[in-house]
Amino acid sequence: MRADRPYMPDYGIQPPGSGTGLLPWSWARQRLVEARYYWVSTVGPDGRPHTSPVWAVWHGERAVFSCGNRSRKARNLDARPHCTVATDDARNPVVVEGVAERIAGRDETDVVRLAMVAKYDYELTLDFLLANALFAVRPLKVLGLVEDDFTGSPTRWVPDADGRPDTGP
Numbered sequence: 001m002r003a004d005r006p007y008m009p010d011y012g013i014q015p016p017g018s019g020t021g022l023l024p025w026s027w028a029r030q031r032l033v034e035a036r037y038y039w040v041s042t043v044g045p046d047g048r049p050h051t052s053p054v055w056a057v058w059h060g061e062r063a064v065f066s067c068g069n070r071s072r073k074a075r076n077l078d079a080r081p082h083c084t085v086a087t088d089d090a091r092n093p094v095v096v097e098g099v100a101e102r103i104a105g106r107d108e109t110d111v112v113r114l115a116m117v118a119k120y121d122y123e124l125t126l127d128f129l130l131a132n133a134l135f136a137v138r139p140l141k142v143l144g145l146v147e148d149d150f151t152g153s154p155t156r157w158v159p160d161a162d163g164r165p166d167t168g169p
Helices: 025-034 072-079 106-120 126-131
Strands: 002-004 038-043 049-054 056-059 062-067 082-087 094-102 133-144 155-158
Touching: 025 056, 025 094, 025 133, 025 155, 038 062, 038 072, 049 062, 049 072, 056 106, 062 094, 072 133, 106 126
Parallel strands: none
Antiparallel strands: 002 155, 038 049, 038 082, 056 062, 062 133, 082 094, 094 133, 133 155
């Protein structure tokens, strides 16, 4: 991921080398892996926003979560796949802006199921996940900051030209 400062006019954001400086991608990735809860925000066909909490795993450099096939989230994402996924820590938030894609394959679904079972210590069956909607959100942009250095830490990460999020500070 390439890191730079996000555009935040009127907040007194310092240059990239000031304050904490640009946060490393490993900082954001760790929070995405370790967050217990996430907030998913979607937009419906009529333009109305919808936000709800979910369990998710950071898997394959994507945020992956499930929901009911007929849920507002699933219907919104089927109509408009752009969304955000945010960690539950407002003091040190990480927000993924991306595009959601359905995961339908049995093998990939089972890999995600095992990651969810390990993370949440809760038994999810493969049949349950296959019967519901499973979405993976590929980042187009990721934002993060440290509250204690609000003006010196804001960082925006964008995938490298090849789309891989595995390099950068």
